[in-house]
Amino acid sequence: MSFTGVSESDVDRLYRVLKQEAEDGGYRFNPDSDFTKNLIRGILKNEQRYGYRACPCRLASGKSAEDLDIVCPCDYRDPDLSEYGACYCALYVSDAVAEGKQQPPPIPDRRPPRSERRKEAVVHTVATGPVMTLPLPVWRCRVCGYLCARNQPPDTCPICKVKKDRFERFI
Amino acid sequence: MATEHVDGTNRGNVVLYALSTCGWCGKTKELLRQMGVAFDFVYVDLLEGSEQDDAITQVEKFNPQGSFPTLVIDDRKVIVGFREQEIREALGS
Ligand code: SF4
Numbered sequence: 573m574s575f576t577g578v579s580e581s582d583v584d585r586l587y588r589v590l591k592q593e594a595e596d597g598g599y600r601f602n603p604d605s606d607f608t609k610n611l612i613r614g615i616l617k618n619e620q621r622y623g624y625r626a627c628p629c630r631l632a633s634g635k636s637a638e639d640l641d642i643v644c645p646c647d648y649r650d651p652d653l654s655e656y657g658a659c660y661c662a663l664y665v666s667d668a669v670a671e672g673k674q675q676p677p678p679i680p681d682r683r684p685p686r687s688e689r690r691k692e693a694v695v696h697t698v699a700t701g702p703v704m705t706l707p708l709p710v711w712r713c714r715v716c717g718y719l720c721a722r723n724q725p726p727d728t729c730p731i732c733k734v735k736k737d738r739f740e741r742f743i
Numbered sequence: 744m745a746t747e748h749v750d751g752t753n754r755g756n757v758v759l760y761a762l763s764t765c766g767w768c769g770k771t772k773e774l775l776r777q778m779g780v781a782f783d784f785v786y787v788d789l790l791e792g793s794e795q796d797d798a799i800t801q802v803e804k805f806n807p808q809g810s811f812p813t814l815v816i817d818d819r820k821v822i823v824g825f826r827e828q829e830i831r832e833a834l835g836s
Contacts, residue, residue, distance in 0.1 A: 614764025
């Protein structure tokens with residue numbers, strides 16, 4: 573489907589950027605570029621109407637704090653890649669799917685249903701085990717699991733390129 | 744609710760709840776078209792306010808996850824996601 577206000581050159585540009593970022597971080601894009609560009613078109617459409625790049629295959633609320641988990645790449649991408657060989661939308665795929673050895677299957681949505689979702693932004697802290705004294709806190713990227721020990725999380729995850737607000741205090 | 748109708752062979756009351764931006768929703772719609780089945784579809788993301796709320800509630804009634812695409816046949820049979828085989832079997836072609 574094409575959308576008003578989303579030009580084909582925007583789609584092509586974002587496609588190239590995201591594909592490159594994926595590959596730099598060890599991820600793979602779905603080789604079906606028509607399918608993939610359609611998803612990118614949806615991401616751009618969502619950015620235009622909601623102000624953030626909500627997952628094209630999920631219904632966004634329009635409130636970014638409630639939808640941080642489904643800003644692409646979503647918090648569910650990596651578990652779905654491990655279990656099914658693709659993210660929920662099949663924008664990102666496993667090596668086997670990228671090489672055509674396997675088809676992405678239909679994936680049940682890992683996001684909790686509306687009634688179980690927390691209304692406000694989740695407090696990004698994880699229960700710690702034994703109390704440890706560390707010289708610095710450890711931050712974890714909720715999208716790709718990257719860990720770093722520093723006073724504040726980085727503005728952009730060096731692995732998967734998501735923004736600072738996707739980090740949680742890990743230790 | 745603002746559903747759109749696609750003409751075709753009558754295989755019962757076939758309703759597709761979809762998102763305009765979703766790849767699997769697009770594939771499901773395309774499959775139904777190819778099969779030549781008559782169906783109604785609604786892009787829930789394009790609805791607003793209470794109309795959208797009602798549509799979400801409707802989807803959750805059939806599919807508690809509230810995910811898309813949700814295909815409902817005769818208010819009984821529910822197929823969630825692009826499951827080509829199941830859709831073909833359910834709509835007899
Ligand atoms: S990574 Fe998540 S948000 Fe992005 S396209 Fe895949 S399922 Fe949707």
